[in-house]
Amino acid sequence: MISKSQISFIKSLQQKKLRKEHGLFIAEGLKSISEFVNSDYVIDTIFYTENVMPKLGKLSQNIKAIEISAGDLTKISSLTTPQQFLALIKIPESRVLTTQMLKGSFSIALDGIQDPGNLGTIIRTADWFGFNRVICSEDTVDVYNAKVVQATMGSLSRVHVEYTDLKALLQNCSLPVFGALLNGKSIYKTDFGSEGLVILGNEGKGIRPEIIDKITYPVTIPSFGKAESLNVAISASIFCSEMRRNS
Numbered sequence: 001m002i003s004k005s006q007i008s009f010i011k012s013l014q015q016k017k018l019r020k021e022h023g024l025f026i027a028e029g030l031k032s033i034s035e036f037v038n039s040d041y042v043i044d045t046i047f048y049t050e051n052v053m054p055k056l057g058k059l060s061q062n063i064k065a066i067e068i069s070a071g072d073l074t075k076i077s078s079l080t081t082p083q084q085f086l087a088l089i090k091i092p093e094s095r096v097l098t099t100q101m102l103k104g105s106f107s108i109a110l111d112g113i114q115d116p117g118n119l120g121t122i123i124r125t126a127d128w129f130g131f132n133r134v135i136c137s138e139d140t141v142d143v144y145n146a147k148v149v150q151a152t153m154g155s156l157s158r159v160h161v162e163y164t165d166l167k168a169l170l171q172n173c174s175l176p177v178f179g180a181l182l183n184g185k186s187i188y189k190t191d192f193g194s195e196g197l198v199i200l201g202n203e204g205k206g207i208r209p210e211i212i213d214k215i216t217y218p219v220t221i222p223s224f225g226k227a228e229s230l231n232v233a234i235s236a237s238i239f240c241s242e243m244r245r246n247s
Contacts, residue, residue: 002047002068002076010076010088016142023091025144029083030055035154037063042090049073052084078146091144097135097164099173104195106243108236109135111166111211112202116141120151121233122200127155129240134159135197137166166199170214173197177216179207180235184218192243200232200239 010026012018019025024044027033034056037043045064046056059065073082108126113119119141126134141148143161152159170177176196199215201207207215221230221238230238 002066002072007072007075010086013088014078014146016145019091019142019144024088025091025149026078026146027087027089027149028077028079028085028146029150030085032149032152032154033085033087035157036087036089039157041092041157044088044090046085046087047073047076048086049084056085079150095162097162097169099169099175102133102175102195102197105133106131106192106195107133107135107197108240109137109166109197109199110140111137111199111207112205113140113200113232115203115232116145116147117151118203118231118233119143120148120153120156122236123148123152123159123161124155125233125237125240127152127159129244131240131243132159134161135166135169136161136163138163167210167214170197170211173214177214178219178239179212179215179217180221180239181207181212181215181218182220184220186222187219187238187242188222190217190219190242190246192246194247198239198243200236203232 013022013024013026027036033046037056037059043063045066047066047068049070050067053065073086076086108122108131110122123134136143143156149156176193177199178192178196179199180201199207199211221235
C-alpha cells in the first residue's frame with residue numbers, strides 16, 4: 001500500500017529543488033534499479049507491483065520494499081509506460097573537485113548541456129568506453145532529473161558525475177584541455193595522450209568564450225557531408241572512441 005501523502009511526496013521529487021532538499025532521486029525499471037542496488041549508492045525504498053520482487057534478487061535488510069498496485073505505480077511514475085519497479089535513492093554528498101583528482105585519466109567536461117537525454121546518453125557512452133568521470137558546469141541539467149537517470153540505463157551507478165565552476169577548475173589546470181570546436185585540429189589526427197579533459201559545449205551555443213580561452217587543444221570532428229552540426233551526445237561518442245583508439 002502507498003498513501004496519498006507518499007504519492008504526493010514522490011511526485012514532488014520531479015523538481016530539482018525538492019530532490020536537493022530531501023536528498024533523494026528516482027530510478028525506474030528493473031535494469032536500472034538492479035545496477036544501483038549493486039553499487040555504492042544507498043537505496044531508500046523500492047516500490048514494486050505484484051509478483052515481480054524476486055526479479056531483483058536478495059536485498060539488504062536496510063532497503064524498504066513496498067508492494068503497490070499497477071495503478072499507484074502509474075501515479076508516481078514519470079514514464080508513459082511504468083516498468084514494475086520504482087526506487088528512491090539517496091543523492092551522494094558532493095565533493096570539491098580539484099585537477100589533482102583528474103590526473104592519470106580522461107574526464108569529459110560539459111559546458112551548459114540542457115537536454116536530459118543528451119546528458120544521460122553521454123554518461124552511458126562514458127561508461128561503455130570505461131571513462132568513469134563526467135564533470136558538469138553548474139548550469140548543466142541536473143543529473144538526478146528522472147529523464148537523465150532513465151537515459152543512463154544504469155550507467156549512472158558507475159560514472160561519477162560532479163558539478164563545478166568549470167572556469168575556476170580550468171584556471172590552474174596542468175592537464176591537457178581538449179575542446180570540441182568548429183575550428184581545430186582534426187580529431188583523426190589528434191594525439192590525446194594518456195590524460196586530460198575533453199570539453200563539449202551547449203547544444204545551441206557551444207562552449208562559452210571564457211571556457212574556450214582555457215582550451216589548449218582545439219579539436220574538430222570534420223564534416224564530409226552537408227549536415228549543419230552534430231548532436232553533442234554523438235560528438236561525445238566519437239571523442240570517447242578516438243581517445244580509446246589512441247590509448
